[in-house]
Amino acid sequence: MQIVLKDFTKSFDGLTVIDKLNLTINDGEMLALLGPSGCGKSTTLLAISGILRVNGGQILFGDKDVSNLPSQKRNVGVVFQNYALYPHMTAFENIAFPLQVRKTGAAEIEERVREMARLTHIEPYLDRRPGQLSGGQQQRVALARALVRRPDVLLLDEPLANLDAKLRLEMRSEIRRIQLETGITAILVTHDQVEAMSMADRIAIMDHGRIQQIAAPEDMYHRPSNTFVAGFLGNPPIVFLEGKAIGNGAFESASGMRMPLPERLTGLAADQPIVMGVRPEHFGVKGRHTVRGTVSFIEPQGRETHFDLTVAEGEVLRSIQAARTDISLGSEVEWPLDVDKALVFDSEGNRL
Amino acid sequence: MTDTASSSGGIRPDALVRPADPASDLEKAALKGRPKVSLLGLGMLSPAAVLLLVFFFAPVVLTTIFSFTNMTSATGISGGAYVLSPNLLRELERSGVDSDTLAALGTESVVVDQESIAAARAAGVEEDFLEEIEDDLLGVDFDSKQDFERALKDLPSHLRRTRDLKLAADHFLVSALNTRFATRAEASDAISALAPDIAPGTRDRILDASYTGWVWTTENFRRLATQPETLRLVLNTFFYVAVTLAFNVLVGLFLAITVFYLPKGTGMVFSVLWLLPRITPVVLYAIMWKWFTWDGGFVASFADLVGLPSFNYMKGSVPTAWTIVILVNGCIGASFGMILFSGALRSIPMQQLWASEVDGASRWQQVRYIILPQMRWPILFVTCYQSMSLLSSYEQIWLTTNGGPGNTTMVWALESFRTALSNYTGNLQYGQGAAMALVLVIVGLVLSIIFLRMFRFGELVEKPKIEF
Numbered sequence: 001m002q003i004v005l006k007d008f009t010k011s012f013d014g015l016t017v018i019d020k021l022n023l024t025i026n027d028g029e030m031l032a033l034l035g036p037s038g039c040g041k042s043t044t045l046l047a048i049s050g051i052l053r054v055n056g057g058q059i060l061f062g063d064k065d066v067s068n069l070p071s072q073k074r075n076v077g078v079v080f081q082n083y084a085l086y087p088h089m090t091a092f093e094n095i096a097f098p099l100q101v102r103k104t105g106a107a108e109i110e111e112r113v114r115e116m117a118r119l120t121h122i123e124p125y126l127d128r129r130p131g132q133l134s135g136g137q138q139q140r141v142a143l144a145r146a147l148v149r150r151p152d153v154l155l156l157d158e159p160l161a162n163l164d165a166k167l168r169l170e171m172r173s174e175i176r177r178i179q180l181e182t183g184i185t186a187i188l189v190t191h192d193q194v195e196a197m198s199m200a201d202r203i204a205i206m207d208h209g210r211i212q213q214i215a216a217p218e219d220m221y222h223r224p225s226n227t228f229v230a231g232f233l234g235n236p237p238i239v240f241l242e243g244k245a246i247g248n249g250a251f252e253s254a255s256g257m258r259m260p261l262p263e264r265l266t267g268l269a270a271d272q273p274i275v276m277g278v279r280p281e282h283f284g285v286k287g288r289h290t291v292r293g294t295v296s297f298i299e300p301q302g303r304e305t306h307f308d309l310t311v312a313e314g315e316v317l318r319s320i321q322a323a324r325t326d327i328s329l330g331s332e333v334e335w336p337l338d339v340d341k342a343l344v345f346d347s348e349g350n351r352l
Numbered sequence: 353m354t355d356t357a358s359s360s361g362g363i364r365p366d367a368l369v370r371p372a373d374p375a376s377d378l379e380k381a382a383l384k385g386r387p388k389v390s391l392l393g394l395g396m397l398s399p400a401a402v403l404l405l406v407f408f409f410a411p412v413v414l415t416t417i418f419s420f421t422n423m424t425s426a427t428g429i430s431g432g433a434y435v436l437s438p439n440l441l442r443e444l445e446r447s448g449v450d451s452d453t454l455a456a457l458g459t460e461s462v463v464v465d466q467e468s469i470a471a472a473r474a475a476g477v478e479e480d481f482l483e484e485i486e487d488d489l490l491g492v493d494f495d496s497k498q499d500f501e502r503a504l505k506d507l508p509s510h511l512r513r514t515r516d517l518k519l520a521a522d523h524f525l526v527s528a529l530n531t532r533f534a535t536r537a538e539a540s541d542a543i544s545a546l547a548p549d550i551a552p553g554t555r556d557r558i559l560d561a562s563y564t565g566w567v568w569t570t571e572n573f574r575r576l577a578t579q580p581e582t583l584r585l586v587l588n589t590f591f592y593v594a595v596t597l598a599f600n601v602l603v604g605l606f607l608a609i610t611v612f613y614l615p616k617g618t619g620m621v622f623s624v625l626w627l628l629p630r631i632t633p634v635v636l637y638a639i640m641w642k643w644f645t646w647d648g649g650f651v652a653s654f655a656d657l658v659g660l661p662s663f664n665y666m667k668g669s670v671p672t673a674w675t676i677v678i679l680v681n682g683c684i685g686a687s688f689g690m691i692l693f694s695g696a697l698r699s700i701p702m703q704q705l706w707a708s709e710v711d712g713a714s715r716w717q718q719v720r721y722i723i724l725p726q727m728r729w730p731i732l733f734v735t736c737y738q739s740m741s742l743l744s745s746y747e748q749i750w751l752t753t754n755g756g757p758g759n760t761t762m763v764w765a766l767e768s769f770r771t772a773l774s775n776y777t778g779n780l781q782y783g784q785g786a787a788m789a790l791v792l793v794i795v796g797l798v799l800s801i802i803f804l805r806m807f808r809f810g811e812l813v814e815k816p817k818i819e820f
Contacts, residue, residue, distance in 0.1 A: 046706075049706075049710055050709075050710070051706045051709065051710065070709070071706075071709045071710045072709055072710075072712045072713065072714065074710075076710060077710070078706070078707065078710045080703040080706070080707060081703075082701065082703055084701060084703035084704045084706065084707035085704075086704060086707075086708075086721075086722060086725075087726070088725040088726055088728075089725075097708070097711050097713075097721070098711035098712055100721075101711060101712050101713045101714070101717045101721070102712055145707075145711070146710075149711075149712070
C-alpha cells in the first residue's frame with residue numbers, strides 16, 4: 001500500500017521538530033529513513049504508526065486519510081529497537097496477541113501464528129518466553145508479531161541496533177527476505193548507512209527534520225545532492241577540501257594545493273568558492289593527477305588498508321587500497337587521484 | 353589381584369594422601385585470612401545485630417514469658433504476699449470450701465495491749481480516752497466487738513459520736529483478714545491458729561488463692577481456647593483483614609493505573625491528594641473521620657438531606673461502623689498501594705505499551721493483558737505486607753470506633769492491647785494480653801512462611817533475564 005506524508009508537521013511542547021515534510025513510500029518498497037540521532041526519523045515513524053499525533057498535514061494510507069486515527073485503527077506493524085516483546089507471554093502468545101485482541105478464532109490464530117513462525121524460522125521456540133530467547137530469536141518473534149495481522153505497512157525502528165555484528169548481518173538479509181516474500185510496504189528507520197544501503201530500495205536521508213535527498217542507494221552514493229549526504233554515506237567518509245576555482249578547469253585549496261577539476265566542470269568561473277569532495281576509493285589507485293604527501297595514519301583492515309595522507313597543513317586525503325604492507329608511517333608518497341570521480345559542491349554545500 | 357585392581361583403578365594409597373598437602377596449604381591460607389574478614393564483618397553487623405536483638409527478638413521473648421504468667425497490675429511484676437481478703441473468702445466459699453473453716457478464718461478478736469494502744473494513738477485517737485482504756489481495760493478479754501464497744505462507752509471520757517467510737521474500737525480488733533503475710537509459712541501458721549482442724553489440702557488451696565504475686569500458668573491459653581469471645585474475635589479479625597486488604601489492593605491499583613494514564617500535572621495533583629491519608633498524623637486523621645461521621649456531622653447531615661436515617665455512622669450501627677473502619681484503614685493502605693503500583697507501572701518499558709496499541713489493544717485490553725500480568729510481583733508484595741500489618745494494627749480502630757458498638761468491630765490486636773495495656777476497669781492483665789499477642793506473633797510467622805513458599809519470593813526477586 002502506498003503511504004503518503006503531506007506537509008507532515010510535528011512539534012513537542014511548542015518546539016517544531018518536523019516542519020512540512022513530504023514523503024511518498026511506494027507500494028511494496030522498502031524505504032530507509034536514514035539520519036543522525038535527533039534528526040526526526042523516529043518521530044516520523046511513530047507518527048505514521050499513530051503512537052504520536054500529527055500537529056499538521058496529512059498521512060495517507062492509499063487513499064485513506066489516517067492522520068487522526070489512533071494506532072489501534074491504522075493496521076500497521078511495528079518492530080521496536082528493543083523488540084518490546086511482552087515478557088510474561090510465550091513467543092506464541094506474543095505473536096498471537098494482535099489477533100487475540102481482535103477476537104480472532106482459536107483455529108485461525110493457531111494457523112496464522114504457525115505460518116508466521118515458518119516465515120521467520122522460529123517454529124521450535126514458540127513455547128519459550130522472551131527471556132529464554134536469544135537477541136536474534138527475539139527479533140524474529142517481534143517481526144512475526146508485527147506481520148501476523150497482515151498490516152498495510154511494516155515499520156522498523158532501528159531493528160538491528162541491539163544485535164551483535166554477526167547477527168546483524170544475518171538479520172539484515174532475513175528482514176529483507178521476509179519483506180520481499182510478503183511484498184509488504186516497509187519503512188526502516190536507521191542511523192546506520194550500511195543497513196540502509198544494503199536493505200532498502202530507496203533511502204530518504206534526514207537532517208534537522210528535513211529530508212535532504214531521496215534516491216536509490218547507489219544513486220545517492222554517487223550523486224549526493226549536498227555535502228551532508230556525501231559526508232553521511234561512505235565509510236571511511238569522504239574528505240572535503242575547501243578552496244576556489246581558479247579558471248582553466250583548475251582548483252586551488254585553502255592551503256594552495258592545486259588540482260584539475262572534473263572534466264564536466266571545467267567551465268567554472270574563476271574565484272568561485274567551491275568544496276571538493278574526494279572519496280577514499282578514488283585516491284591512491286588510478287587517475288590523471290598525482291598528489292604528494294606524507295603517510296600520517298595506517299589502518300590495516302585485512303582485505304584492504306586505509307591510509308591518511310597529509311598533503312598540506314590541515315589538509316588530509318584518505319585512501320583505501322587493497323591490502324599492502326610496503327608503506328610505513330611517515331613515508332613520502334606520490335599517489336594518483338581520479339579527479340573525474342571527485343564531487344564538487346558550491347559554497348552552500350549543493351553539488352554542482 | 354589387589355595389585356592389578358589398584359594399578360588399573362589408579363587409586364594408590366599415596367595418591368589419596370598426596371593431594372591433601374596443597375589442600376591443607378589452601379586451608380591454612382584460608383584460615384589465615386578468615387579471622388580478619390569475619391571480625392570486620394561482625395563489626396559491621398553488630399549494630400544491626402544489637403538492634404535486631406533489642407527491638408525484634410527481646411519483645412517476642414518477653415511476650416512469650418509474660419504469656420505464661422497471670423501477671424496483672426494487681427499482682428505487679430515483682431513478688432507478692434499472702435492476704436486473706438473478705439472477697440477471697442467469699443470466692444472460696446463459692447468454689448466449695450467448707451464454710452465453717454472460712455468463718456473461723458474470718459473471726460475477729462479484741463486485744464487491748466500496749467501495741468494496739470500505740471497504734472490507736474498513732475491514728476490520732478484522743479489521749480485522755482486512750483489513758484482510760486490503758487488503765488481500765490488493759491489485758492481484759494472480750495467475746496465480741498460489741499462487748500468491747502459497750503465497755504468503751506462506760507469509760508468517763510468516751511467519745512460522744514458512735515461513729516468515732518467505732519473507729520477507735522477498730523484499732524483494737526485483730527483478725528487474719530487483710531493481713532499481709534510475707535511468707536507462705538507465716539500465712540500457714542496464721543490459718544492453722546484460727547482453724548486448727550483444717551485439712552492440709554484445703555489449707556494449701558487457700559494459701560495458693562491468697563497469694564497476691566504472679567505465678568506461672570497456662571491458664572491464659574486455656575481461657576483463650578475455651579471462651580466464646582475468641583471465635584468472635586477471630587472472625588472479626590479475619591473479616592477486617594480480608595476486606596481492608598481487598599480495598600487496599602483494588603483501589604491502589606485503580607488509582608495507580610488512572611494516574612498513569614492521566615496527563616502528568618493532573619496525575620500529580622491526584623496522587624498527592626491520595627497521599628494525604630498516609631501523610632496526615634494518624635490521630636488527626638482519625639479525629640477528622642470522627643467529625644465527618646459525628647451525629648450532625650457531614651455524613652449525618654447529608655443522609656438527612658437525602659432522606660436516609662441520620663445518626664452517628666461511626667458508632668450507630670454495626671454495618672456502618674464496619675464500613676467506616678474499613679474505609680479509614682483502606683484509604684491509608686490504598687495510598688501505600690498506589691505509590692508502589694505507580695513505581696512498578698513506570699518500570700514497564702514505554703515501547704511495550706506502544707507495541708500493544710499498535711497491535712490493536714484498547715486501553716482496557718492493555719491494562720488486562722499487558723499491565724496487570726506484569727504487576728504480579730507488586731500485588732503479591734502489597735498483599736503480604738498489608739495482611740501482616742493489618743493483622744497487628746489496631747490504632748485506627750482504637751481511635752475511631754474503639755471496637756464498638758458493643759464489641760462488634762473489635763479485632764484481635766485491639767482486644768490484646770485493651771486487655772494488657774488499656775483496660776477500662778483499671779486492672780491491666782499483662783499475662784492474658786501477652787498470650788493474645790503471642791498468638792498474633794505465631795499467626796504472623798506462619799503466614800509469612802506460607803507467603804514465602806506460595807509466592808516463591810526467591811524466584812521473584814531474581815534478576816530479570818531480559819535487558820531493556
